Amino acid sequence: MSTKNKILDAAENLFADKGFNGTSLREITSQAEVNLAAVNYHFGSKKELIKAVMSRYMNELSPRLESALIDVCRNDELSLVDVFSAFIEPLLSLNDFKDNGTSNFLQLLGRGYTDSQGFLRWFLTTQYPGVIDNFVLAVQKAYPELGAEEMFWRLHFTMGTVVFTMSSSDALIDIAKSDFERSLQISDVIRNVIPYVAAGVGAPMPQL
Amino acid sequence: MSTKNKILDAAENLFADKGFNGTSLREITSQAEVNLAAVNYHFGSKKELIKAVMSRYMNELSPRLESALIDVCRNDELSLVDVFSAFIEPLLSLNDFKDNGTSNFLQLLGRGYTDSQGFLRWFLTTQYPGVIDNFVLAVQKAYPELGAEEMFWRLHFTMGTVVFTMSSSDALIDIAKSDFERSLQISDVIRNVIPYVAAGVGAPMPQL
């Protein structure tokens, strides 16, 4: 395992757990068992390291996500549940790519939206616009009556639901375990969240 | 205006904008135009200052919220939209209490859930349990068929939607402004989010 990858793996886990601001380079290099200066040697700066961690996932995910969304659009009786279900397989495939990949990535996404006054949001929307574009197209086909402004809000609400849920999914799964006395997986969360966001996006238009 | 309140006001605005971890005491005292040591003199520590900022809002909000939820439960044909609409007036009343009160408070709530590994979540759920209890009762009355487990998940999804949206509401409002070329308020966000979460919580039960 190369120094570069040791740093990326350690940084990913710590970033997901404690946020970007909350994780120091010394924690990362200590967990990766490499020298402190190695981060700046291989990545240049902490900010570039954050980008590298996110890019590793996005490069894996975005083509799968795009083609899954294009595929689902071929369905002529497309429902919103179909659209959101298209995310499941690409997201779960991140677990093959790396241990805890799915939940790490979703937590990182959540961190990126609230930490670091939005520079990661800029990074994602400008570097990977294809995912968002195809997603909007799919929602439009499944719910053509939805106006552009309502679409805008509801997609952001959906992003919030998913990102917040996943960034605290470990805690939620623990609470749910002790409350309902049965073991739960990340797939249980996904199974529950899809009807929720599908119904939210598909809500009737609000009267003005 | 007392030193204590000058600190609270400055801290509130900066915390809402840049998060708890992202705001230093020196920024706060400089904006409040008081001495750096005044924070530790009046509040003891930064953590206690955070609690004080949140308490100032919760003490104002929680009784209004509780009675609004109890009131709405008297409705015999209670809908989920009714339940969520019960939040509007108490939340907007924070604007009378303080400039930008509503949006500051909701942003702080969002920060508290993602910053500071959940100590604020513990603080709110243990110090103000009446709000949550009455909210659950109202949802149960509006949608009795909803099972306990689905209720658990959907209330957390809703919390995620609201908290995430509000913690980035300034950015969202800016984007929406430039996209739709009209000015937007926090009340526009609220008007859009209620049908969304009401439909999400009211979604049909997922088939197993």
Place this chain on the structure above:
DNA sequence: CGTTATTTTAAACGCTTGTTTAAACTGACT
């Protein structure tokens, strides 16, 4: 007025942060 008590102040404390430096080491190619 004089004497407490409360509040404000400037300065320093010890610590952590991201980054840089320059020397040491590594492995491959001539």
Place this chain on the structure above:
DNA sequence: AGTCAGTTTAAACAAGCGTTTAAAATAACG
């Protein structure tokens, strides 16, 4: 063996952090 690029290392850097100290200023009260 000798050279040289690539990599790793220990040490230091300046800057920022939350907190503490002790003296100065202000307020309150007999």
